[in-house]
Amino acid sequence: MLSSNGFDKATFPKDFLWGSATSAYQVEGGNYKNQWARWESQGKIENGERCGRSANQYELYEGDFDLAVELKHNTHRLGLEWSRLCPEAPDRFDEKEIAHYRLVLEALKKRGLTVFLTLHHFTEPLWFFDAGSFTRSGAERDFAKYVSRVAKEFGDLVDFWITFNEPQVGMMGTYWADFPPEKNDLELTAREFAGRLRGHAAARTAIREQRPGARVGFVNSISEFLPHRTQDFLDTTYAGLYDYLWNRIWYEAPTTGWISLPSGGPDQFVPELKDSCDWWGVNFYTDQRVDSRDPRGVTNALRGERVTQMGWTWQPAGLYRALQRYSSLGKPLYVTENGIGTLDDLERVRFVADHLRIVSLAVENGMDIRGYLYWSLIDNFEWANGFRPRFGLIHVDYESLARTVKPSGRFLAEVIEGGAVTRTLMEKYLPESYRF
Numbered sequence: 001m002l003s004s005n006g007f008d009k010a011t012f013p014k015d016f017l018w019g020s021a022t023s024a025y026q027v028e029g030g031n032y033k034n035q036w037a038r039w040e041s042q043g044k045i046e047n048g049e050r051c052g053r054s055a056n057q058y059e060l061y062e063g064d065f066d067l068a069v070e071l072k073h074n075t076h077r078l079g080l081e082w083s084r085l086c087p088e089a090p091d092r093f094d095e096k097e098i099a100h101y102r103l104v105l106e107a108l109k110k111r112g113l114t115v116f117l118t119l120h121h122f123t124e125p126l127w128f129f130d131a132g133s134f135t136r137s138g139a140e141r142d143f144a145k146y147v148s149r150v151a152k153e154f155g156d157l158v159d160f161w162i163t164f165n166e167p168q169v170g171m172m173g174t175y176w177a178d179f180p181p182e183k184n185d186l187e188l189t190a191r192e193f194a195g196r197l198r199g200h201a202a203a204r205t206a207i208r209e210q211r212p213g214a215r216v217g218f219v220n221s222i223s224e225f226l227p228h229r230t231q232d233f234l235d236t237t238y239a240g241l242y243d244y245l246w247n248r249i250w251y252e253a254p255t256t257g258w259i260s261l262p263s264g265g266p267d268q269f270v271p272e273l274k275d276s277c278d279w280w281g282v283n284f285y286t287d288q289r290v291d292s293r294d295p296r297g298v299t300n301a302l303r304g305e306r307v308t309q310m311g312w313t314w315q316p317a318g319l320y321r322a323l324q325r326y327s328s329l330g331k332p333l334y335v336t337e338n339g340i341g342t343l344d345d346l347e348r349v350r351f352v353a354d355h356l357r358i359v360s361l362a363v364e365n366g367m368d369i370r371g372y373l374y375w376s377l378i379d380n381f382e383w384a385n386g387f388r389p390r391f392g393l394i395h396v397d398y399e400s401l402a403r404t405v406k407p408s409g410r411f412l413a414e415v416i417e418g419g420a421v422t423r424t425l426m427e428k429y430l431p432e433s434y435r436f
């Protein structure tokens, strides 16, 4: 936590983009033709939960977007569910679903919101996943077919295109075995990563063919991997490996065009990958400590450290370092996700205030950061952890599906309105015990 001593005000540029982010699968409900739905049916989620109808945003989107506007957001980030649009095969589109998403995007535009659209956010249609996902050579062409149709249909309604959300999280499935396909295989991870990078390049080319001036970016999860024992050779070596796989490859390759991966065979140069991000999205939650004695190599919290419902520690300074890394790439930056899973909403107020103060400082120090999107607008299905973690600015009652704005939602609305986090605002929302 940042100290409030002497703190007065953290300001933001006038044309700053403010809003929140969601992904299709986590909020929509009714998606059963992807690898996650199948994995859930095998009892893999905490408490055996299933995403099911989730928050049913598929039907309730208008009300949710009204709430975003009420909370002063000028931007919204959402995703498309590929398995809904192409449930059976690469070029067999469900026209009803295309019409549906057009209505959804129009609903955002009618409300004057700037739209960030994610094309791939963890879920994949079963036909694609079962054929080897992006490890299969030529998989990028199937991805590009979907992207091309989407760009043709919705190009007039999208301001910022996101090819992949957090492509590095693939490692949770191929290397750390926490997500489907539950593998622990570095060679598979390397092939998957190379395929995702080619997929990004192919998707950007497809979007640009339909919309020449489109702003296409990557949204990366950034986490520093620090050796648990700073002088330990193995801890340091693993930390370096994870830093490369989780962080560096995802901005180096789209900048240079070179894909270079441990266990991934010879380096490849992909011309369309070179300089393929018009902007960068930074998702930040926490940093990691690497302990090579742990079979997974990564430990999160030290004993006694303050953690969120996800077991993640608070590291606002890590956000500064993440922004610093990306800043050197010379393109506009957006914080496309930042948030906290907690049942204590005042903790969320504190979390948002701490991280916004970091963003403001980074802007003041010359970094080109143009927006902040909180994860998430509403409570939703948190992947392997099911519905337990509550990330929303808006509470969802999963029985009645009623939405209730939380104090943190109101806090952020006041920050947006005034263009600043102020001491007065923090004092208004936070009792003394949360302030220091």
Ligand code: FCB
Pocket: 023, 026, 165, 166, 169, 221, 283, 337, 375, 382, 383, 391
């Ligand atoms: C990110 C994911 C997002 C959400 C948050 C908490 O890694 O992009 O879908 O689950 O974590």
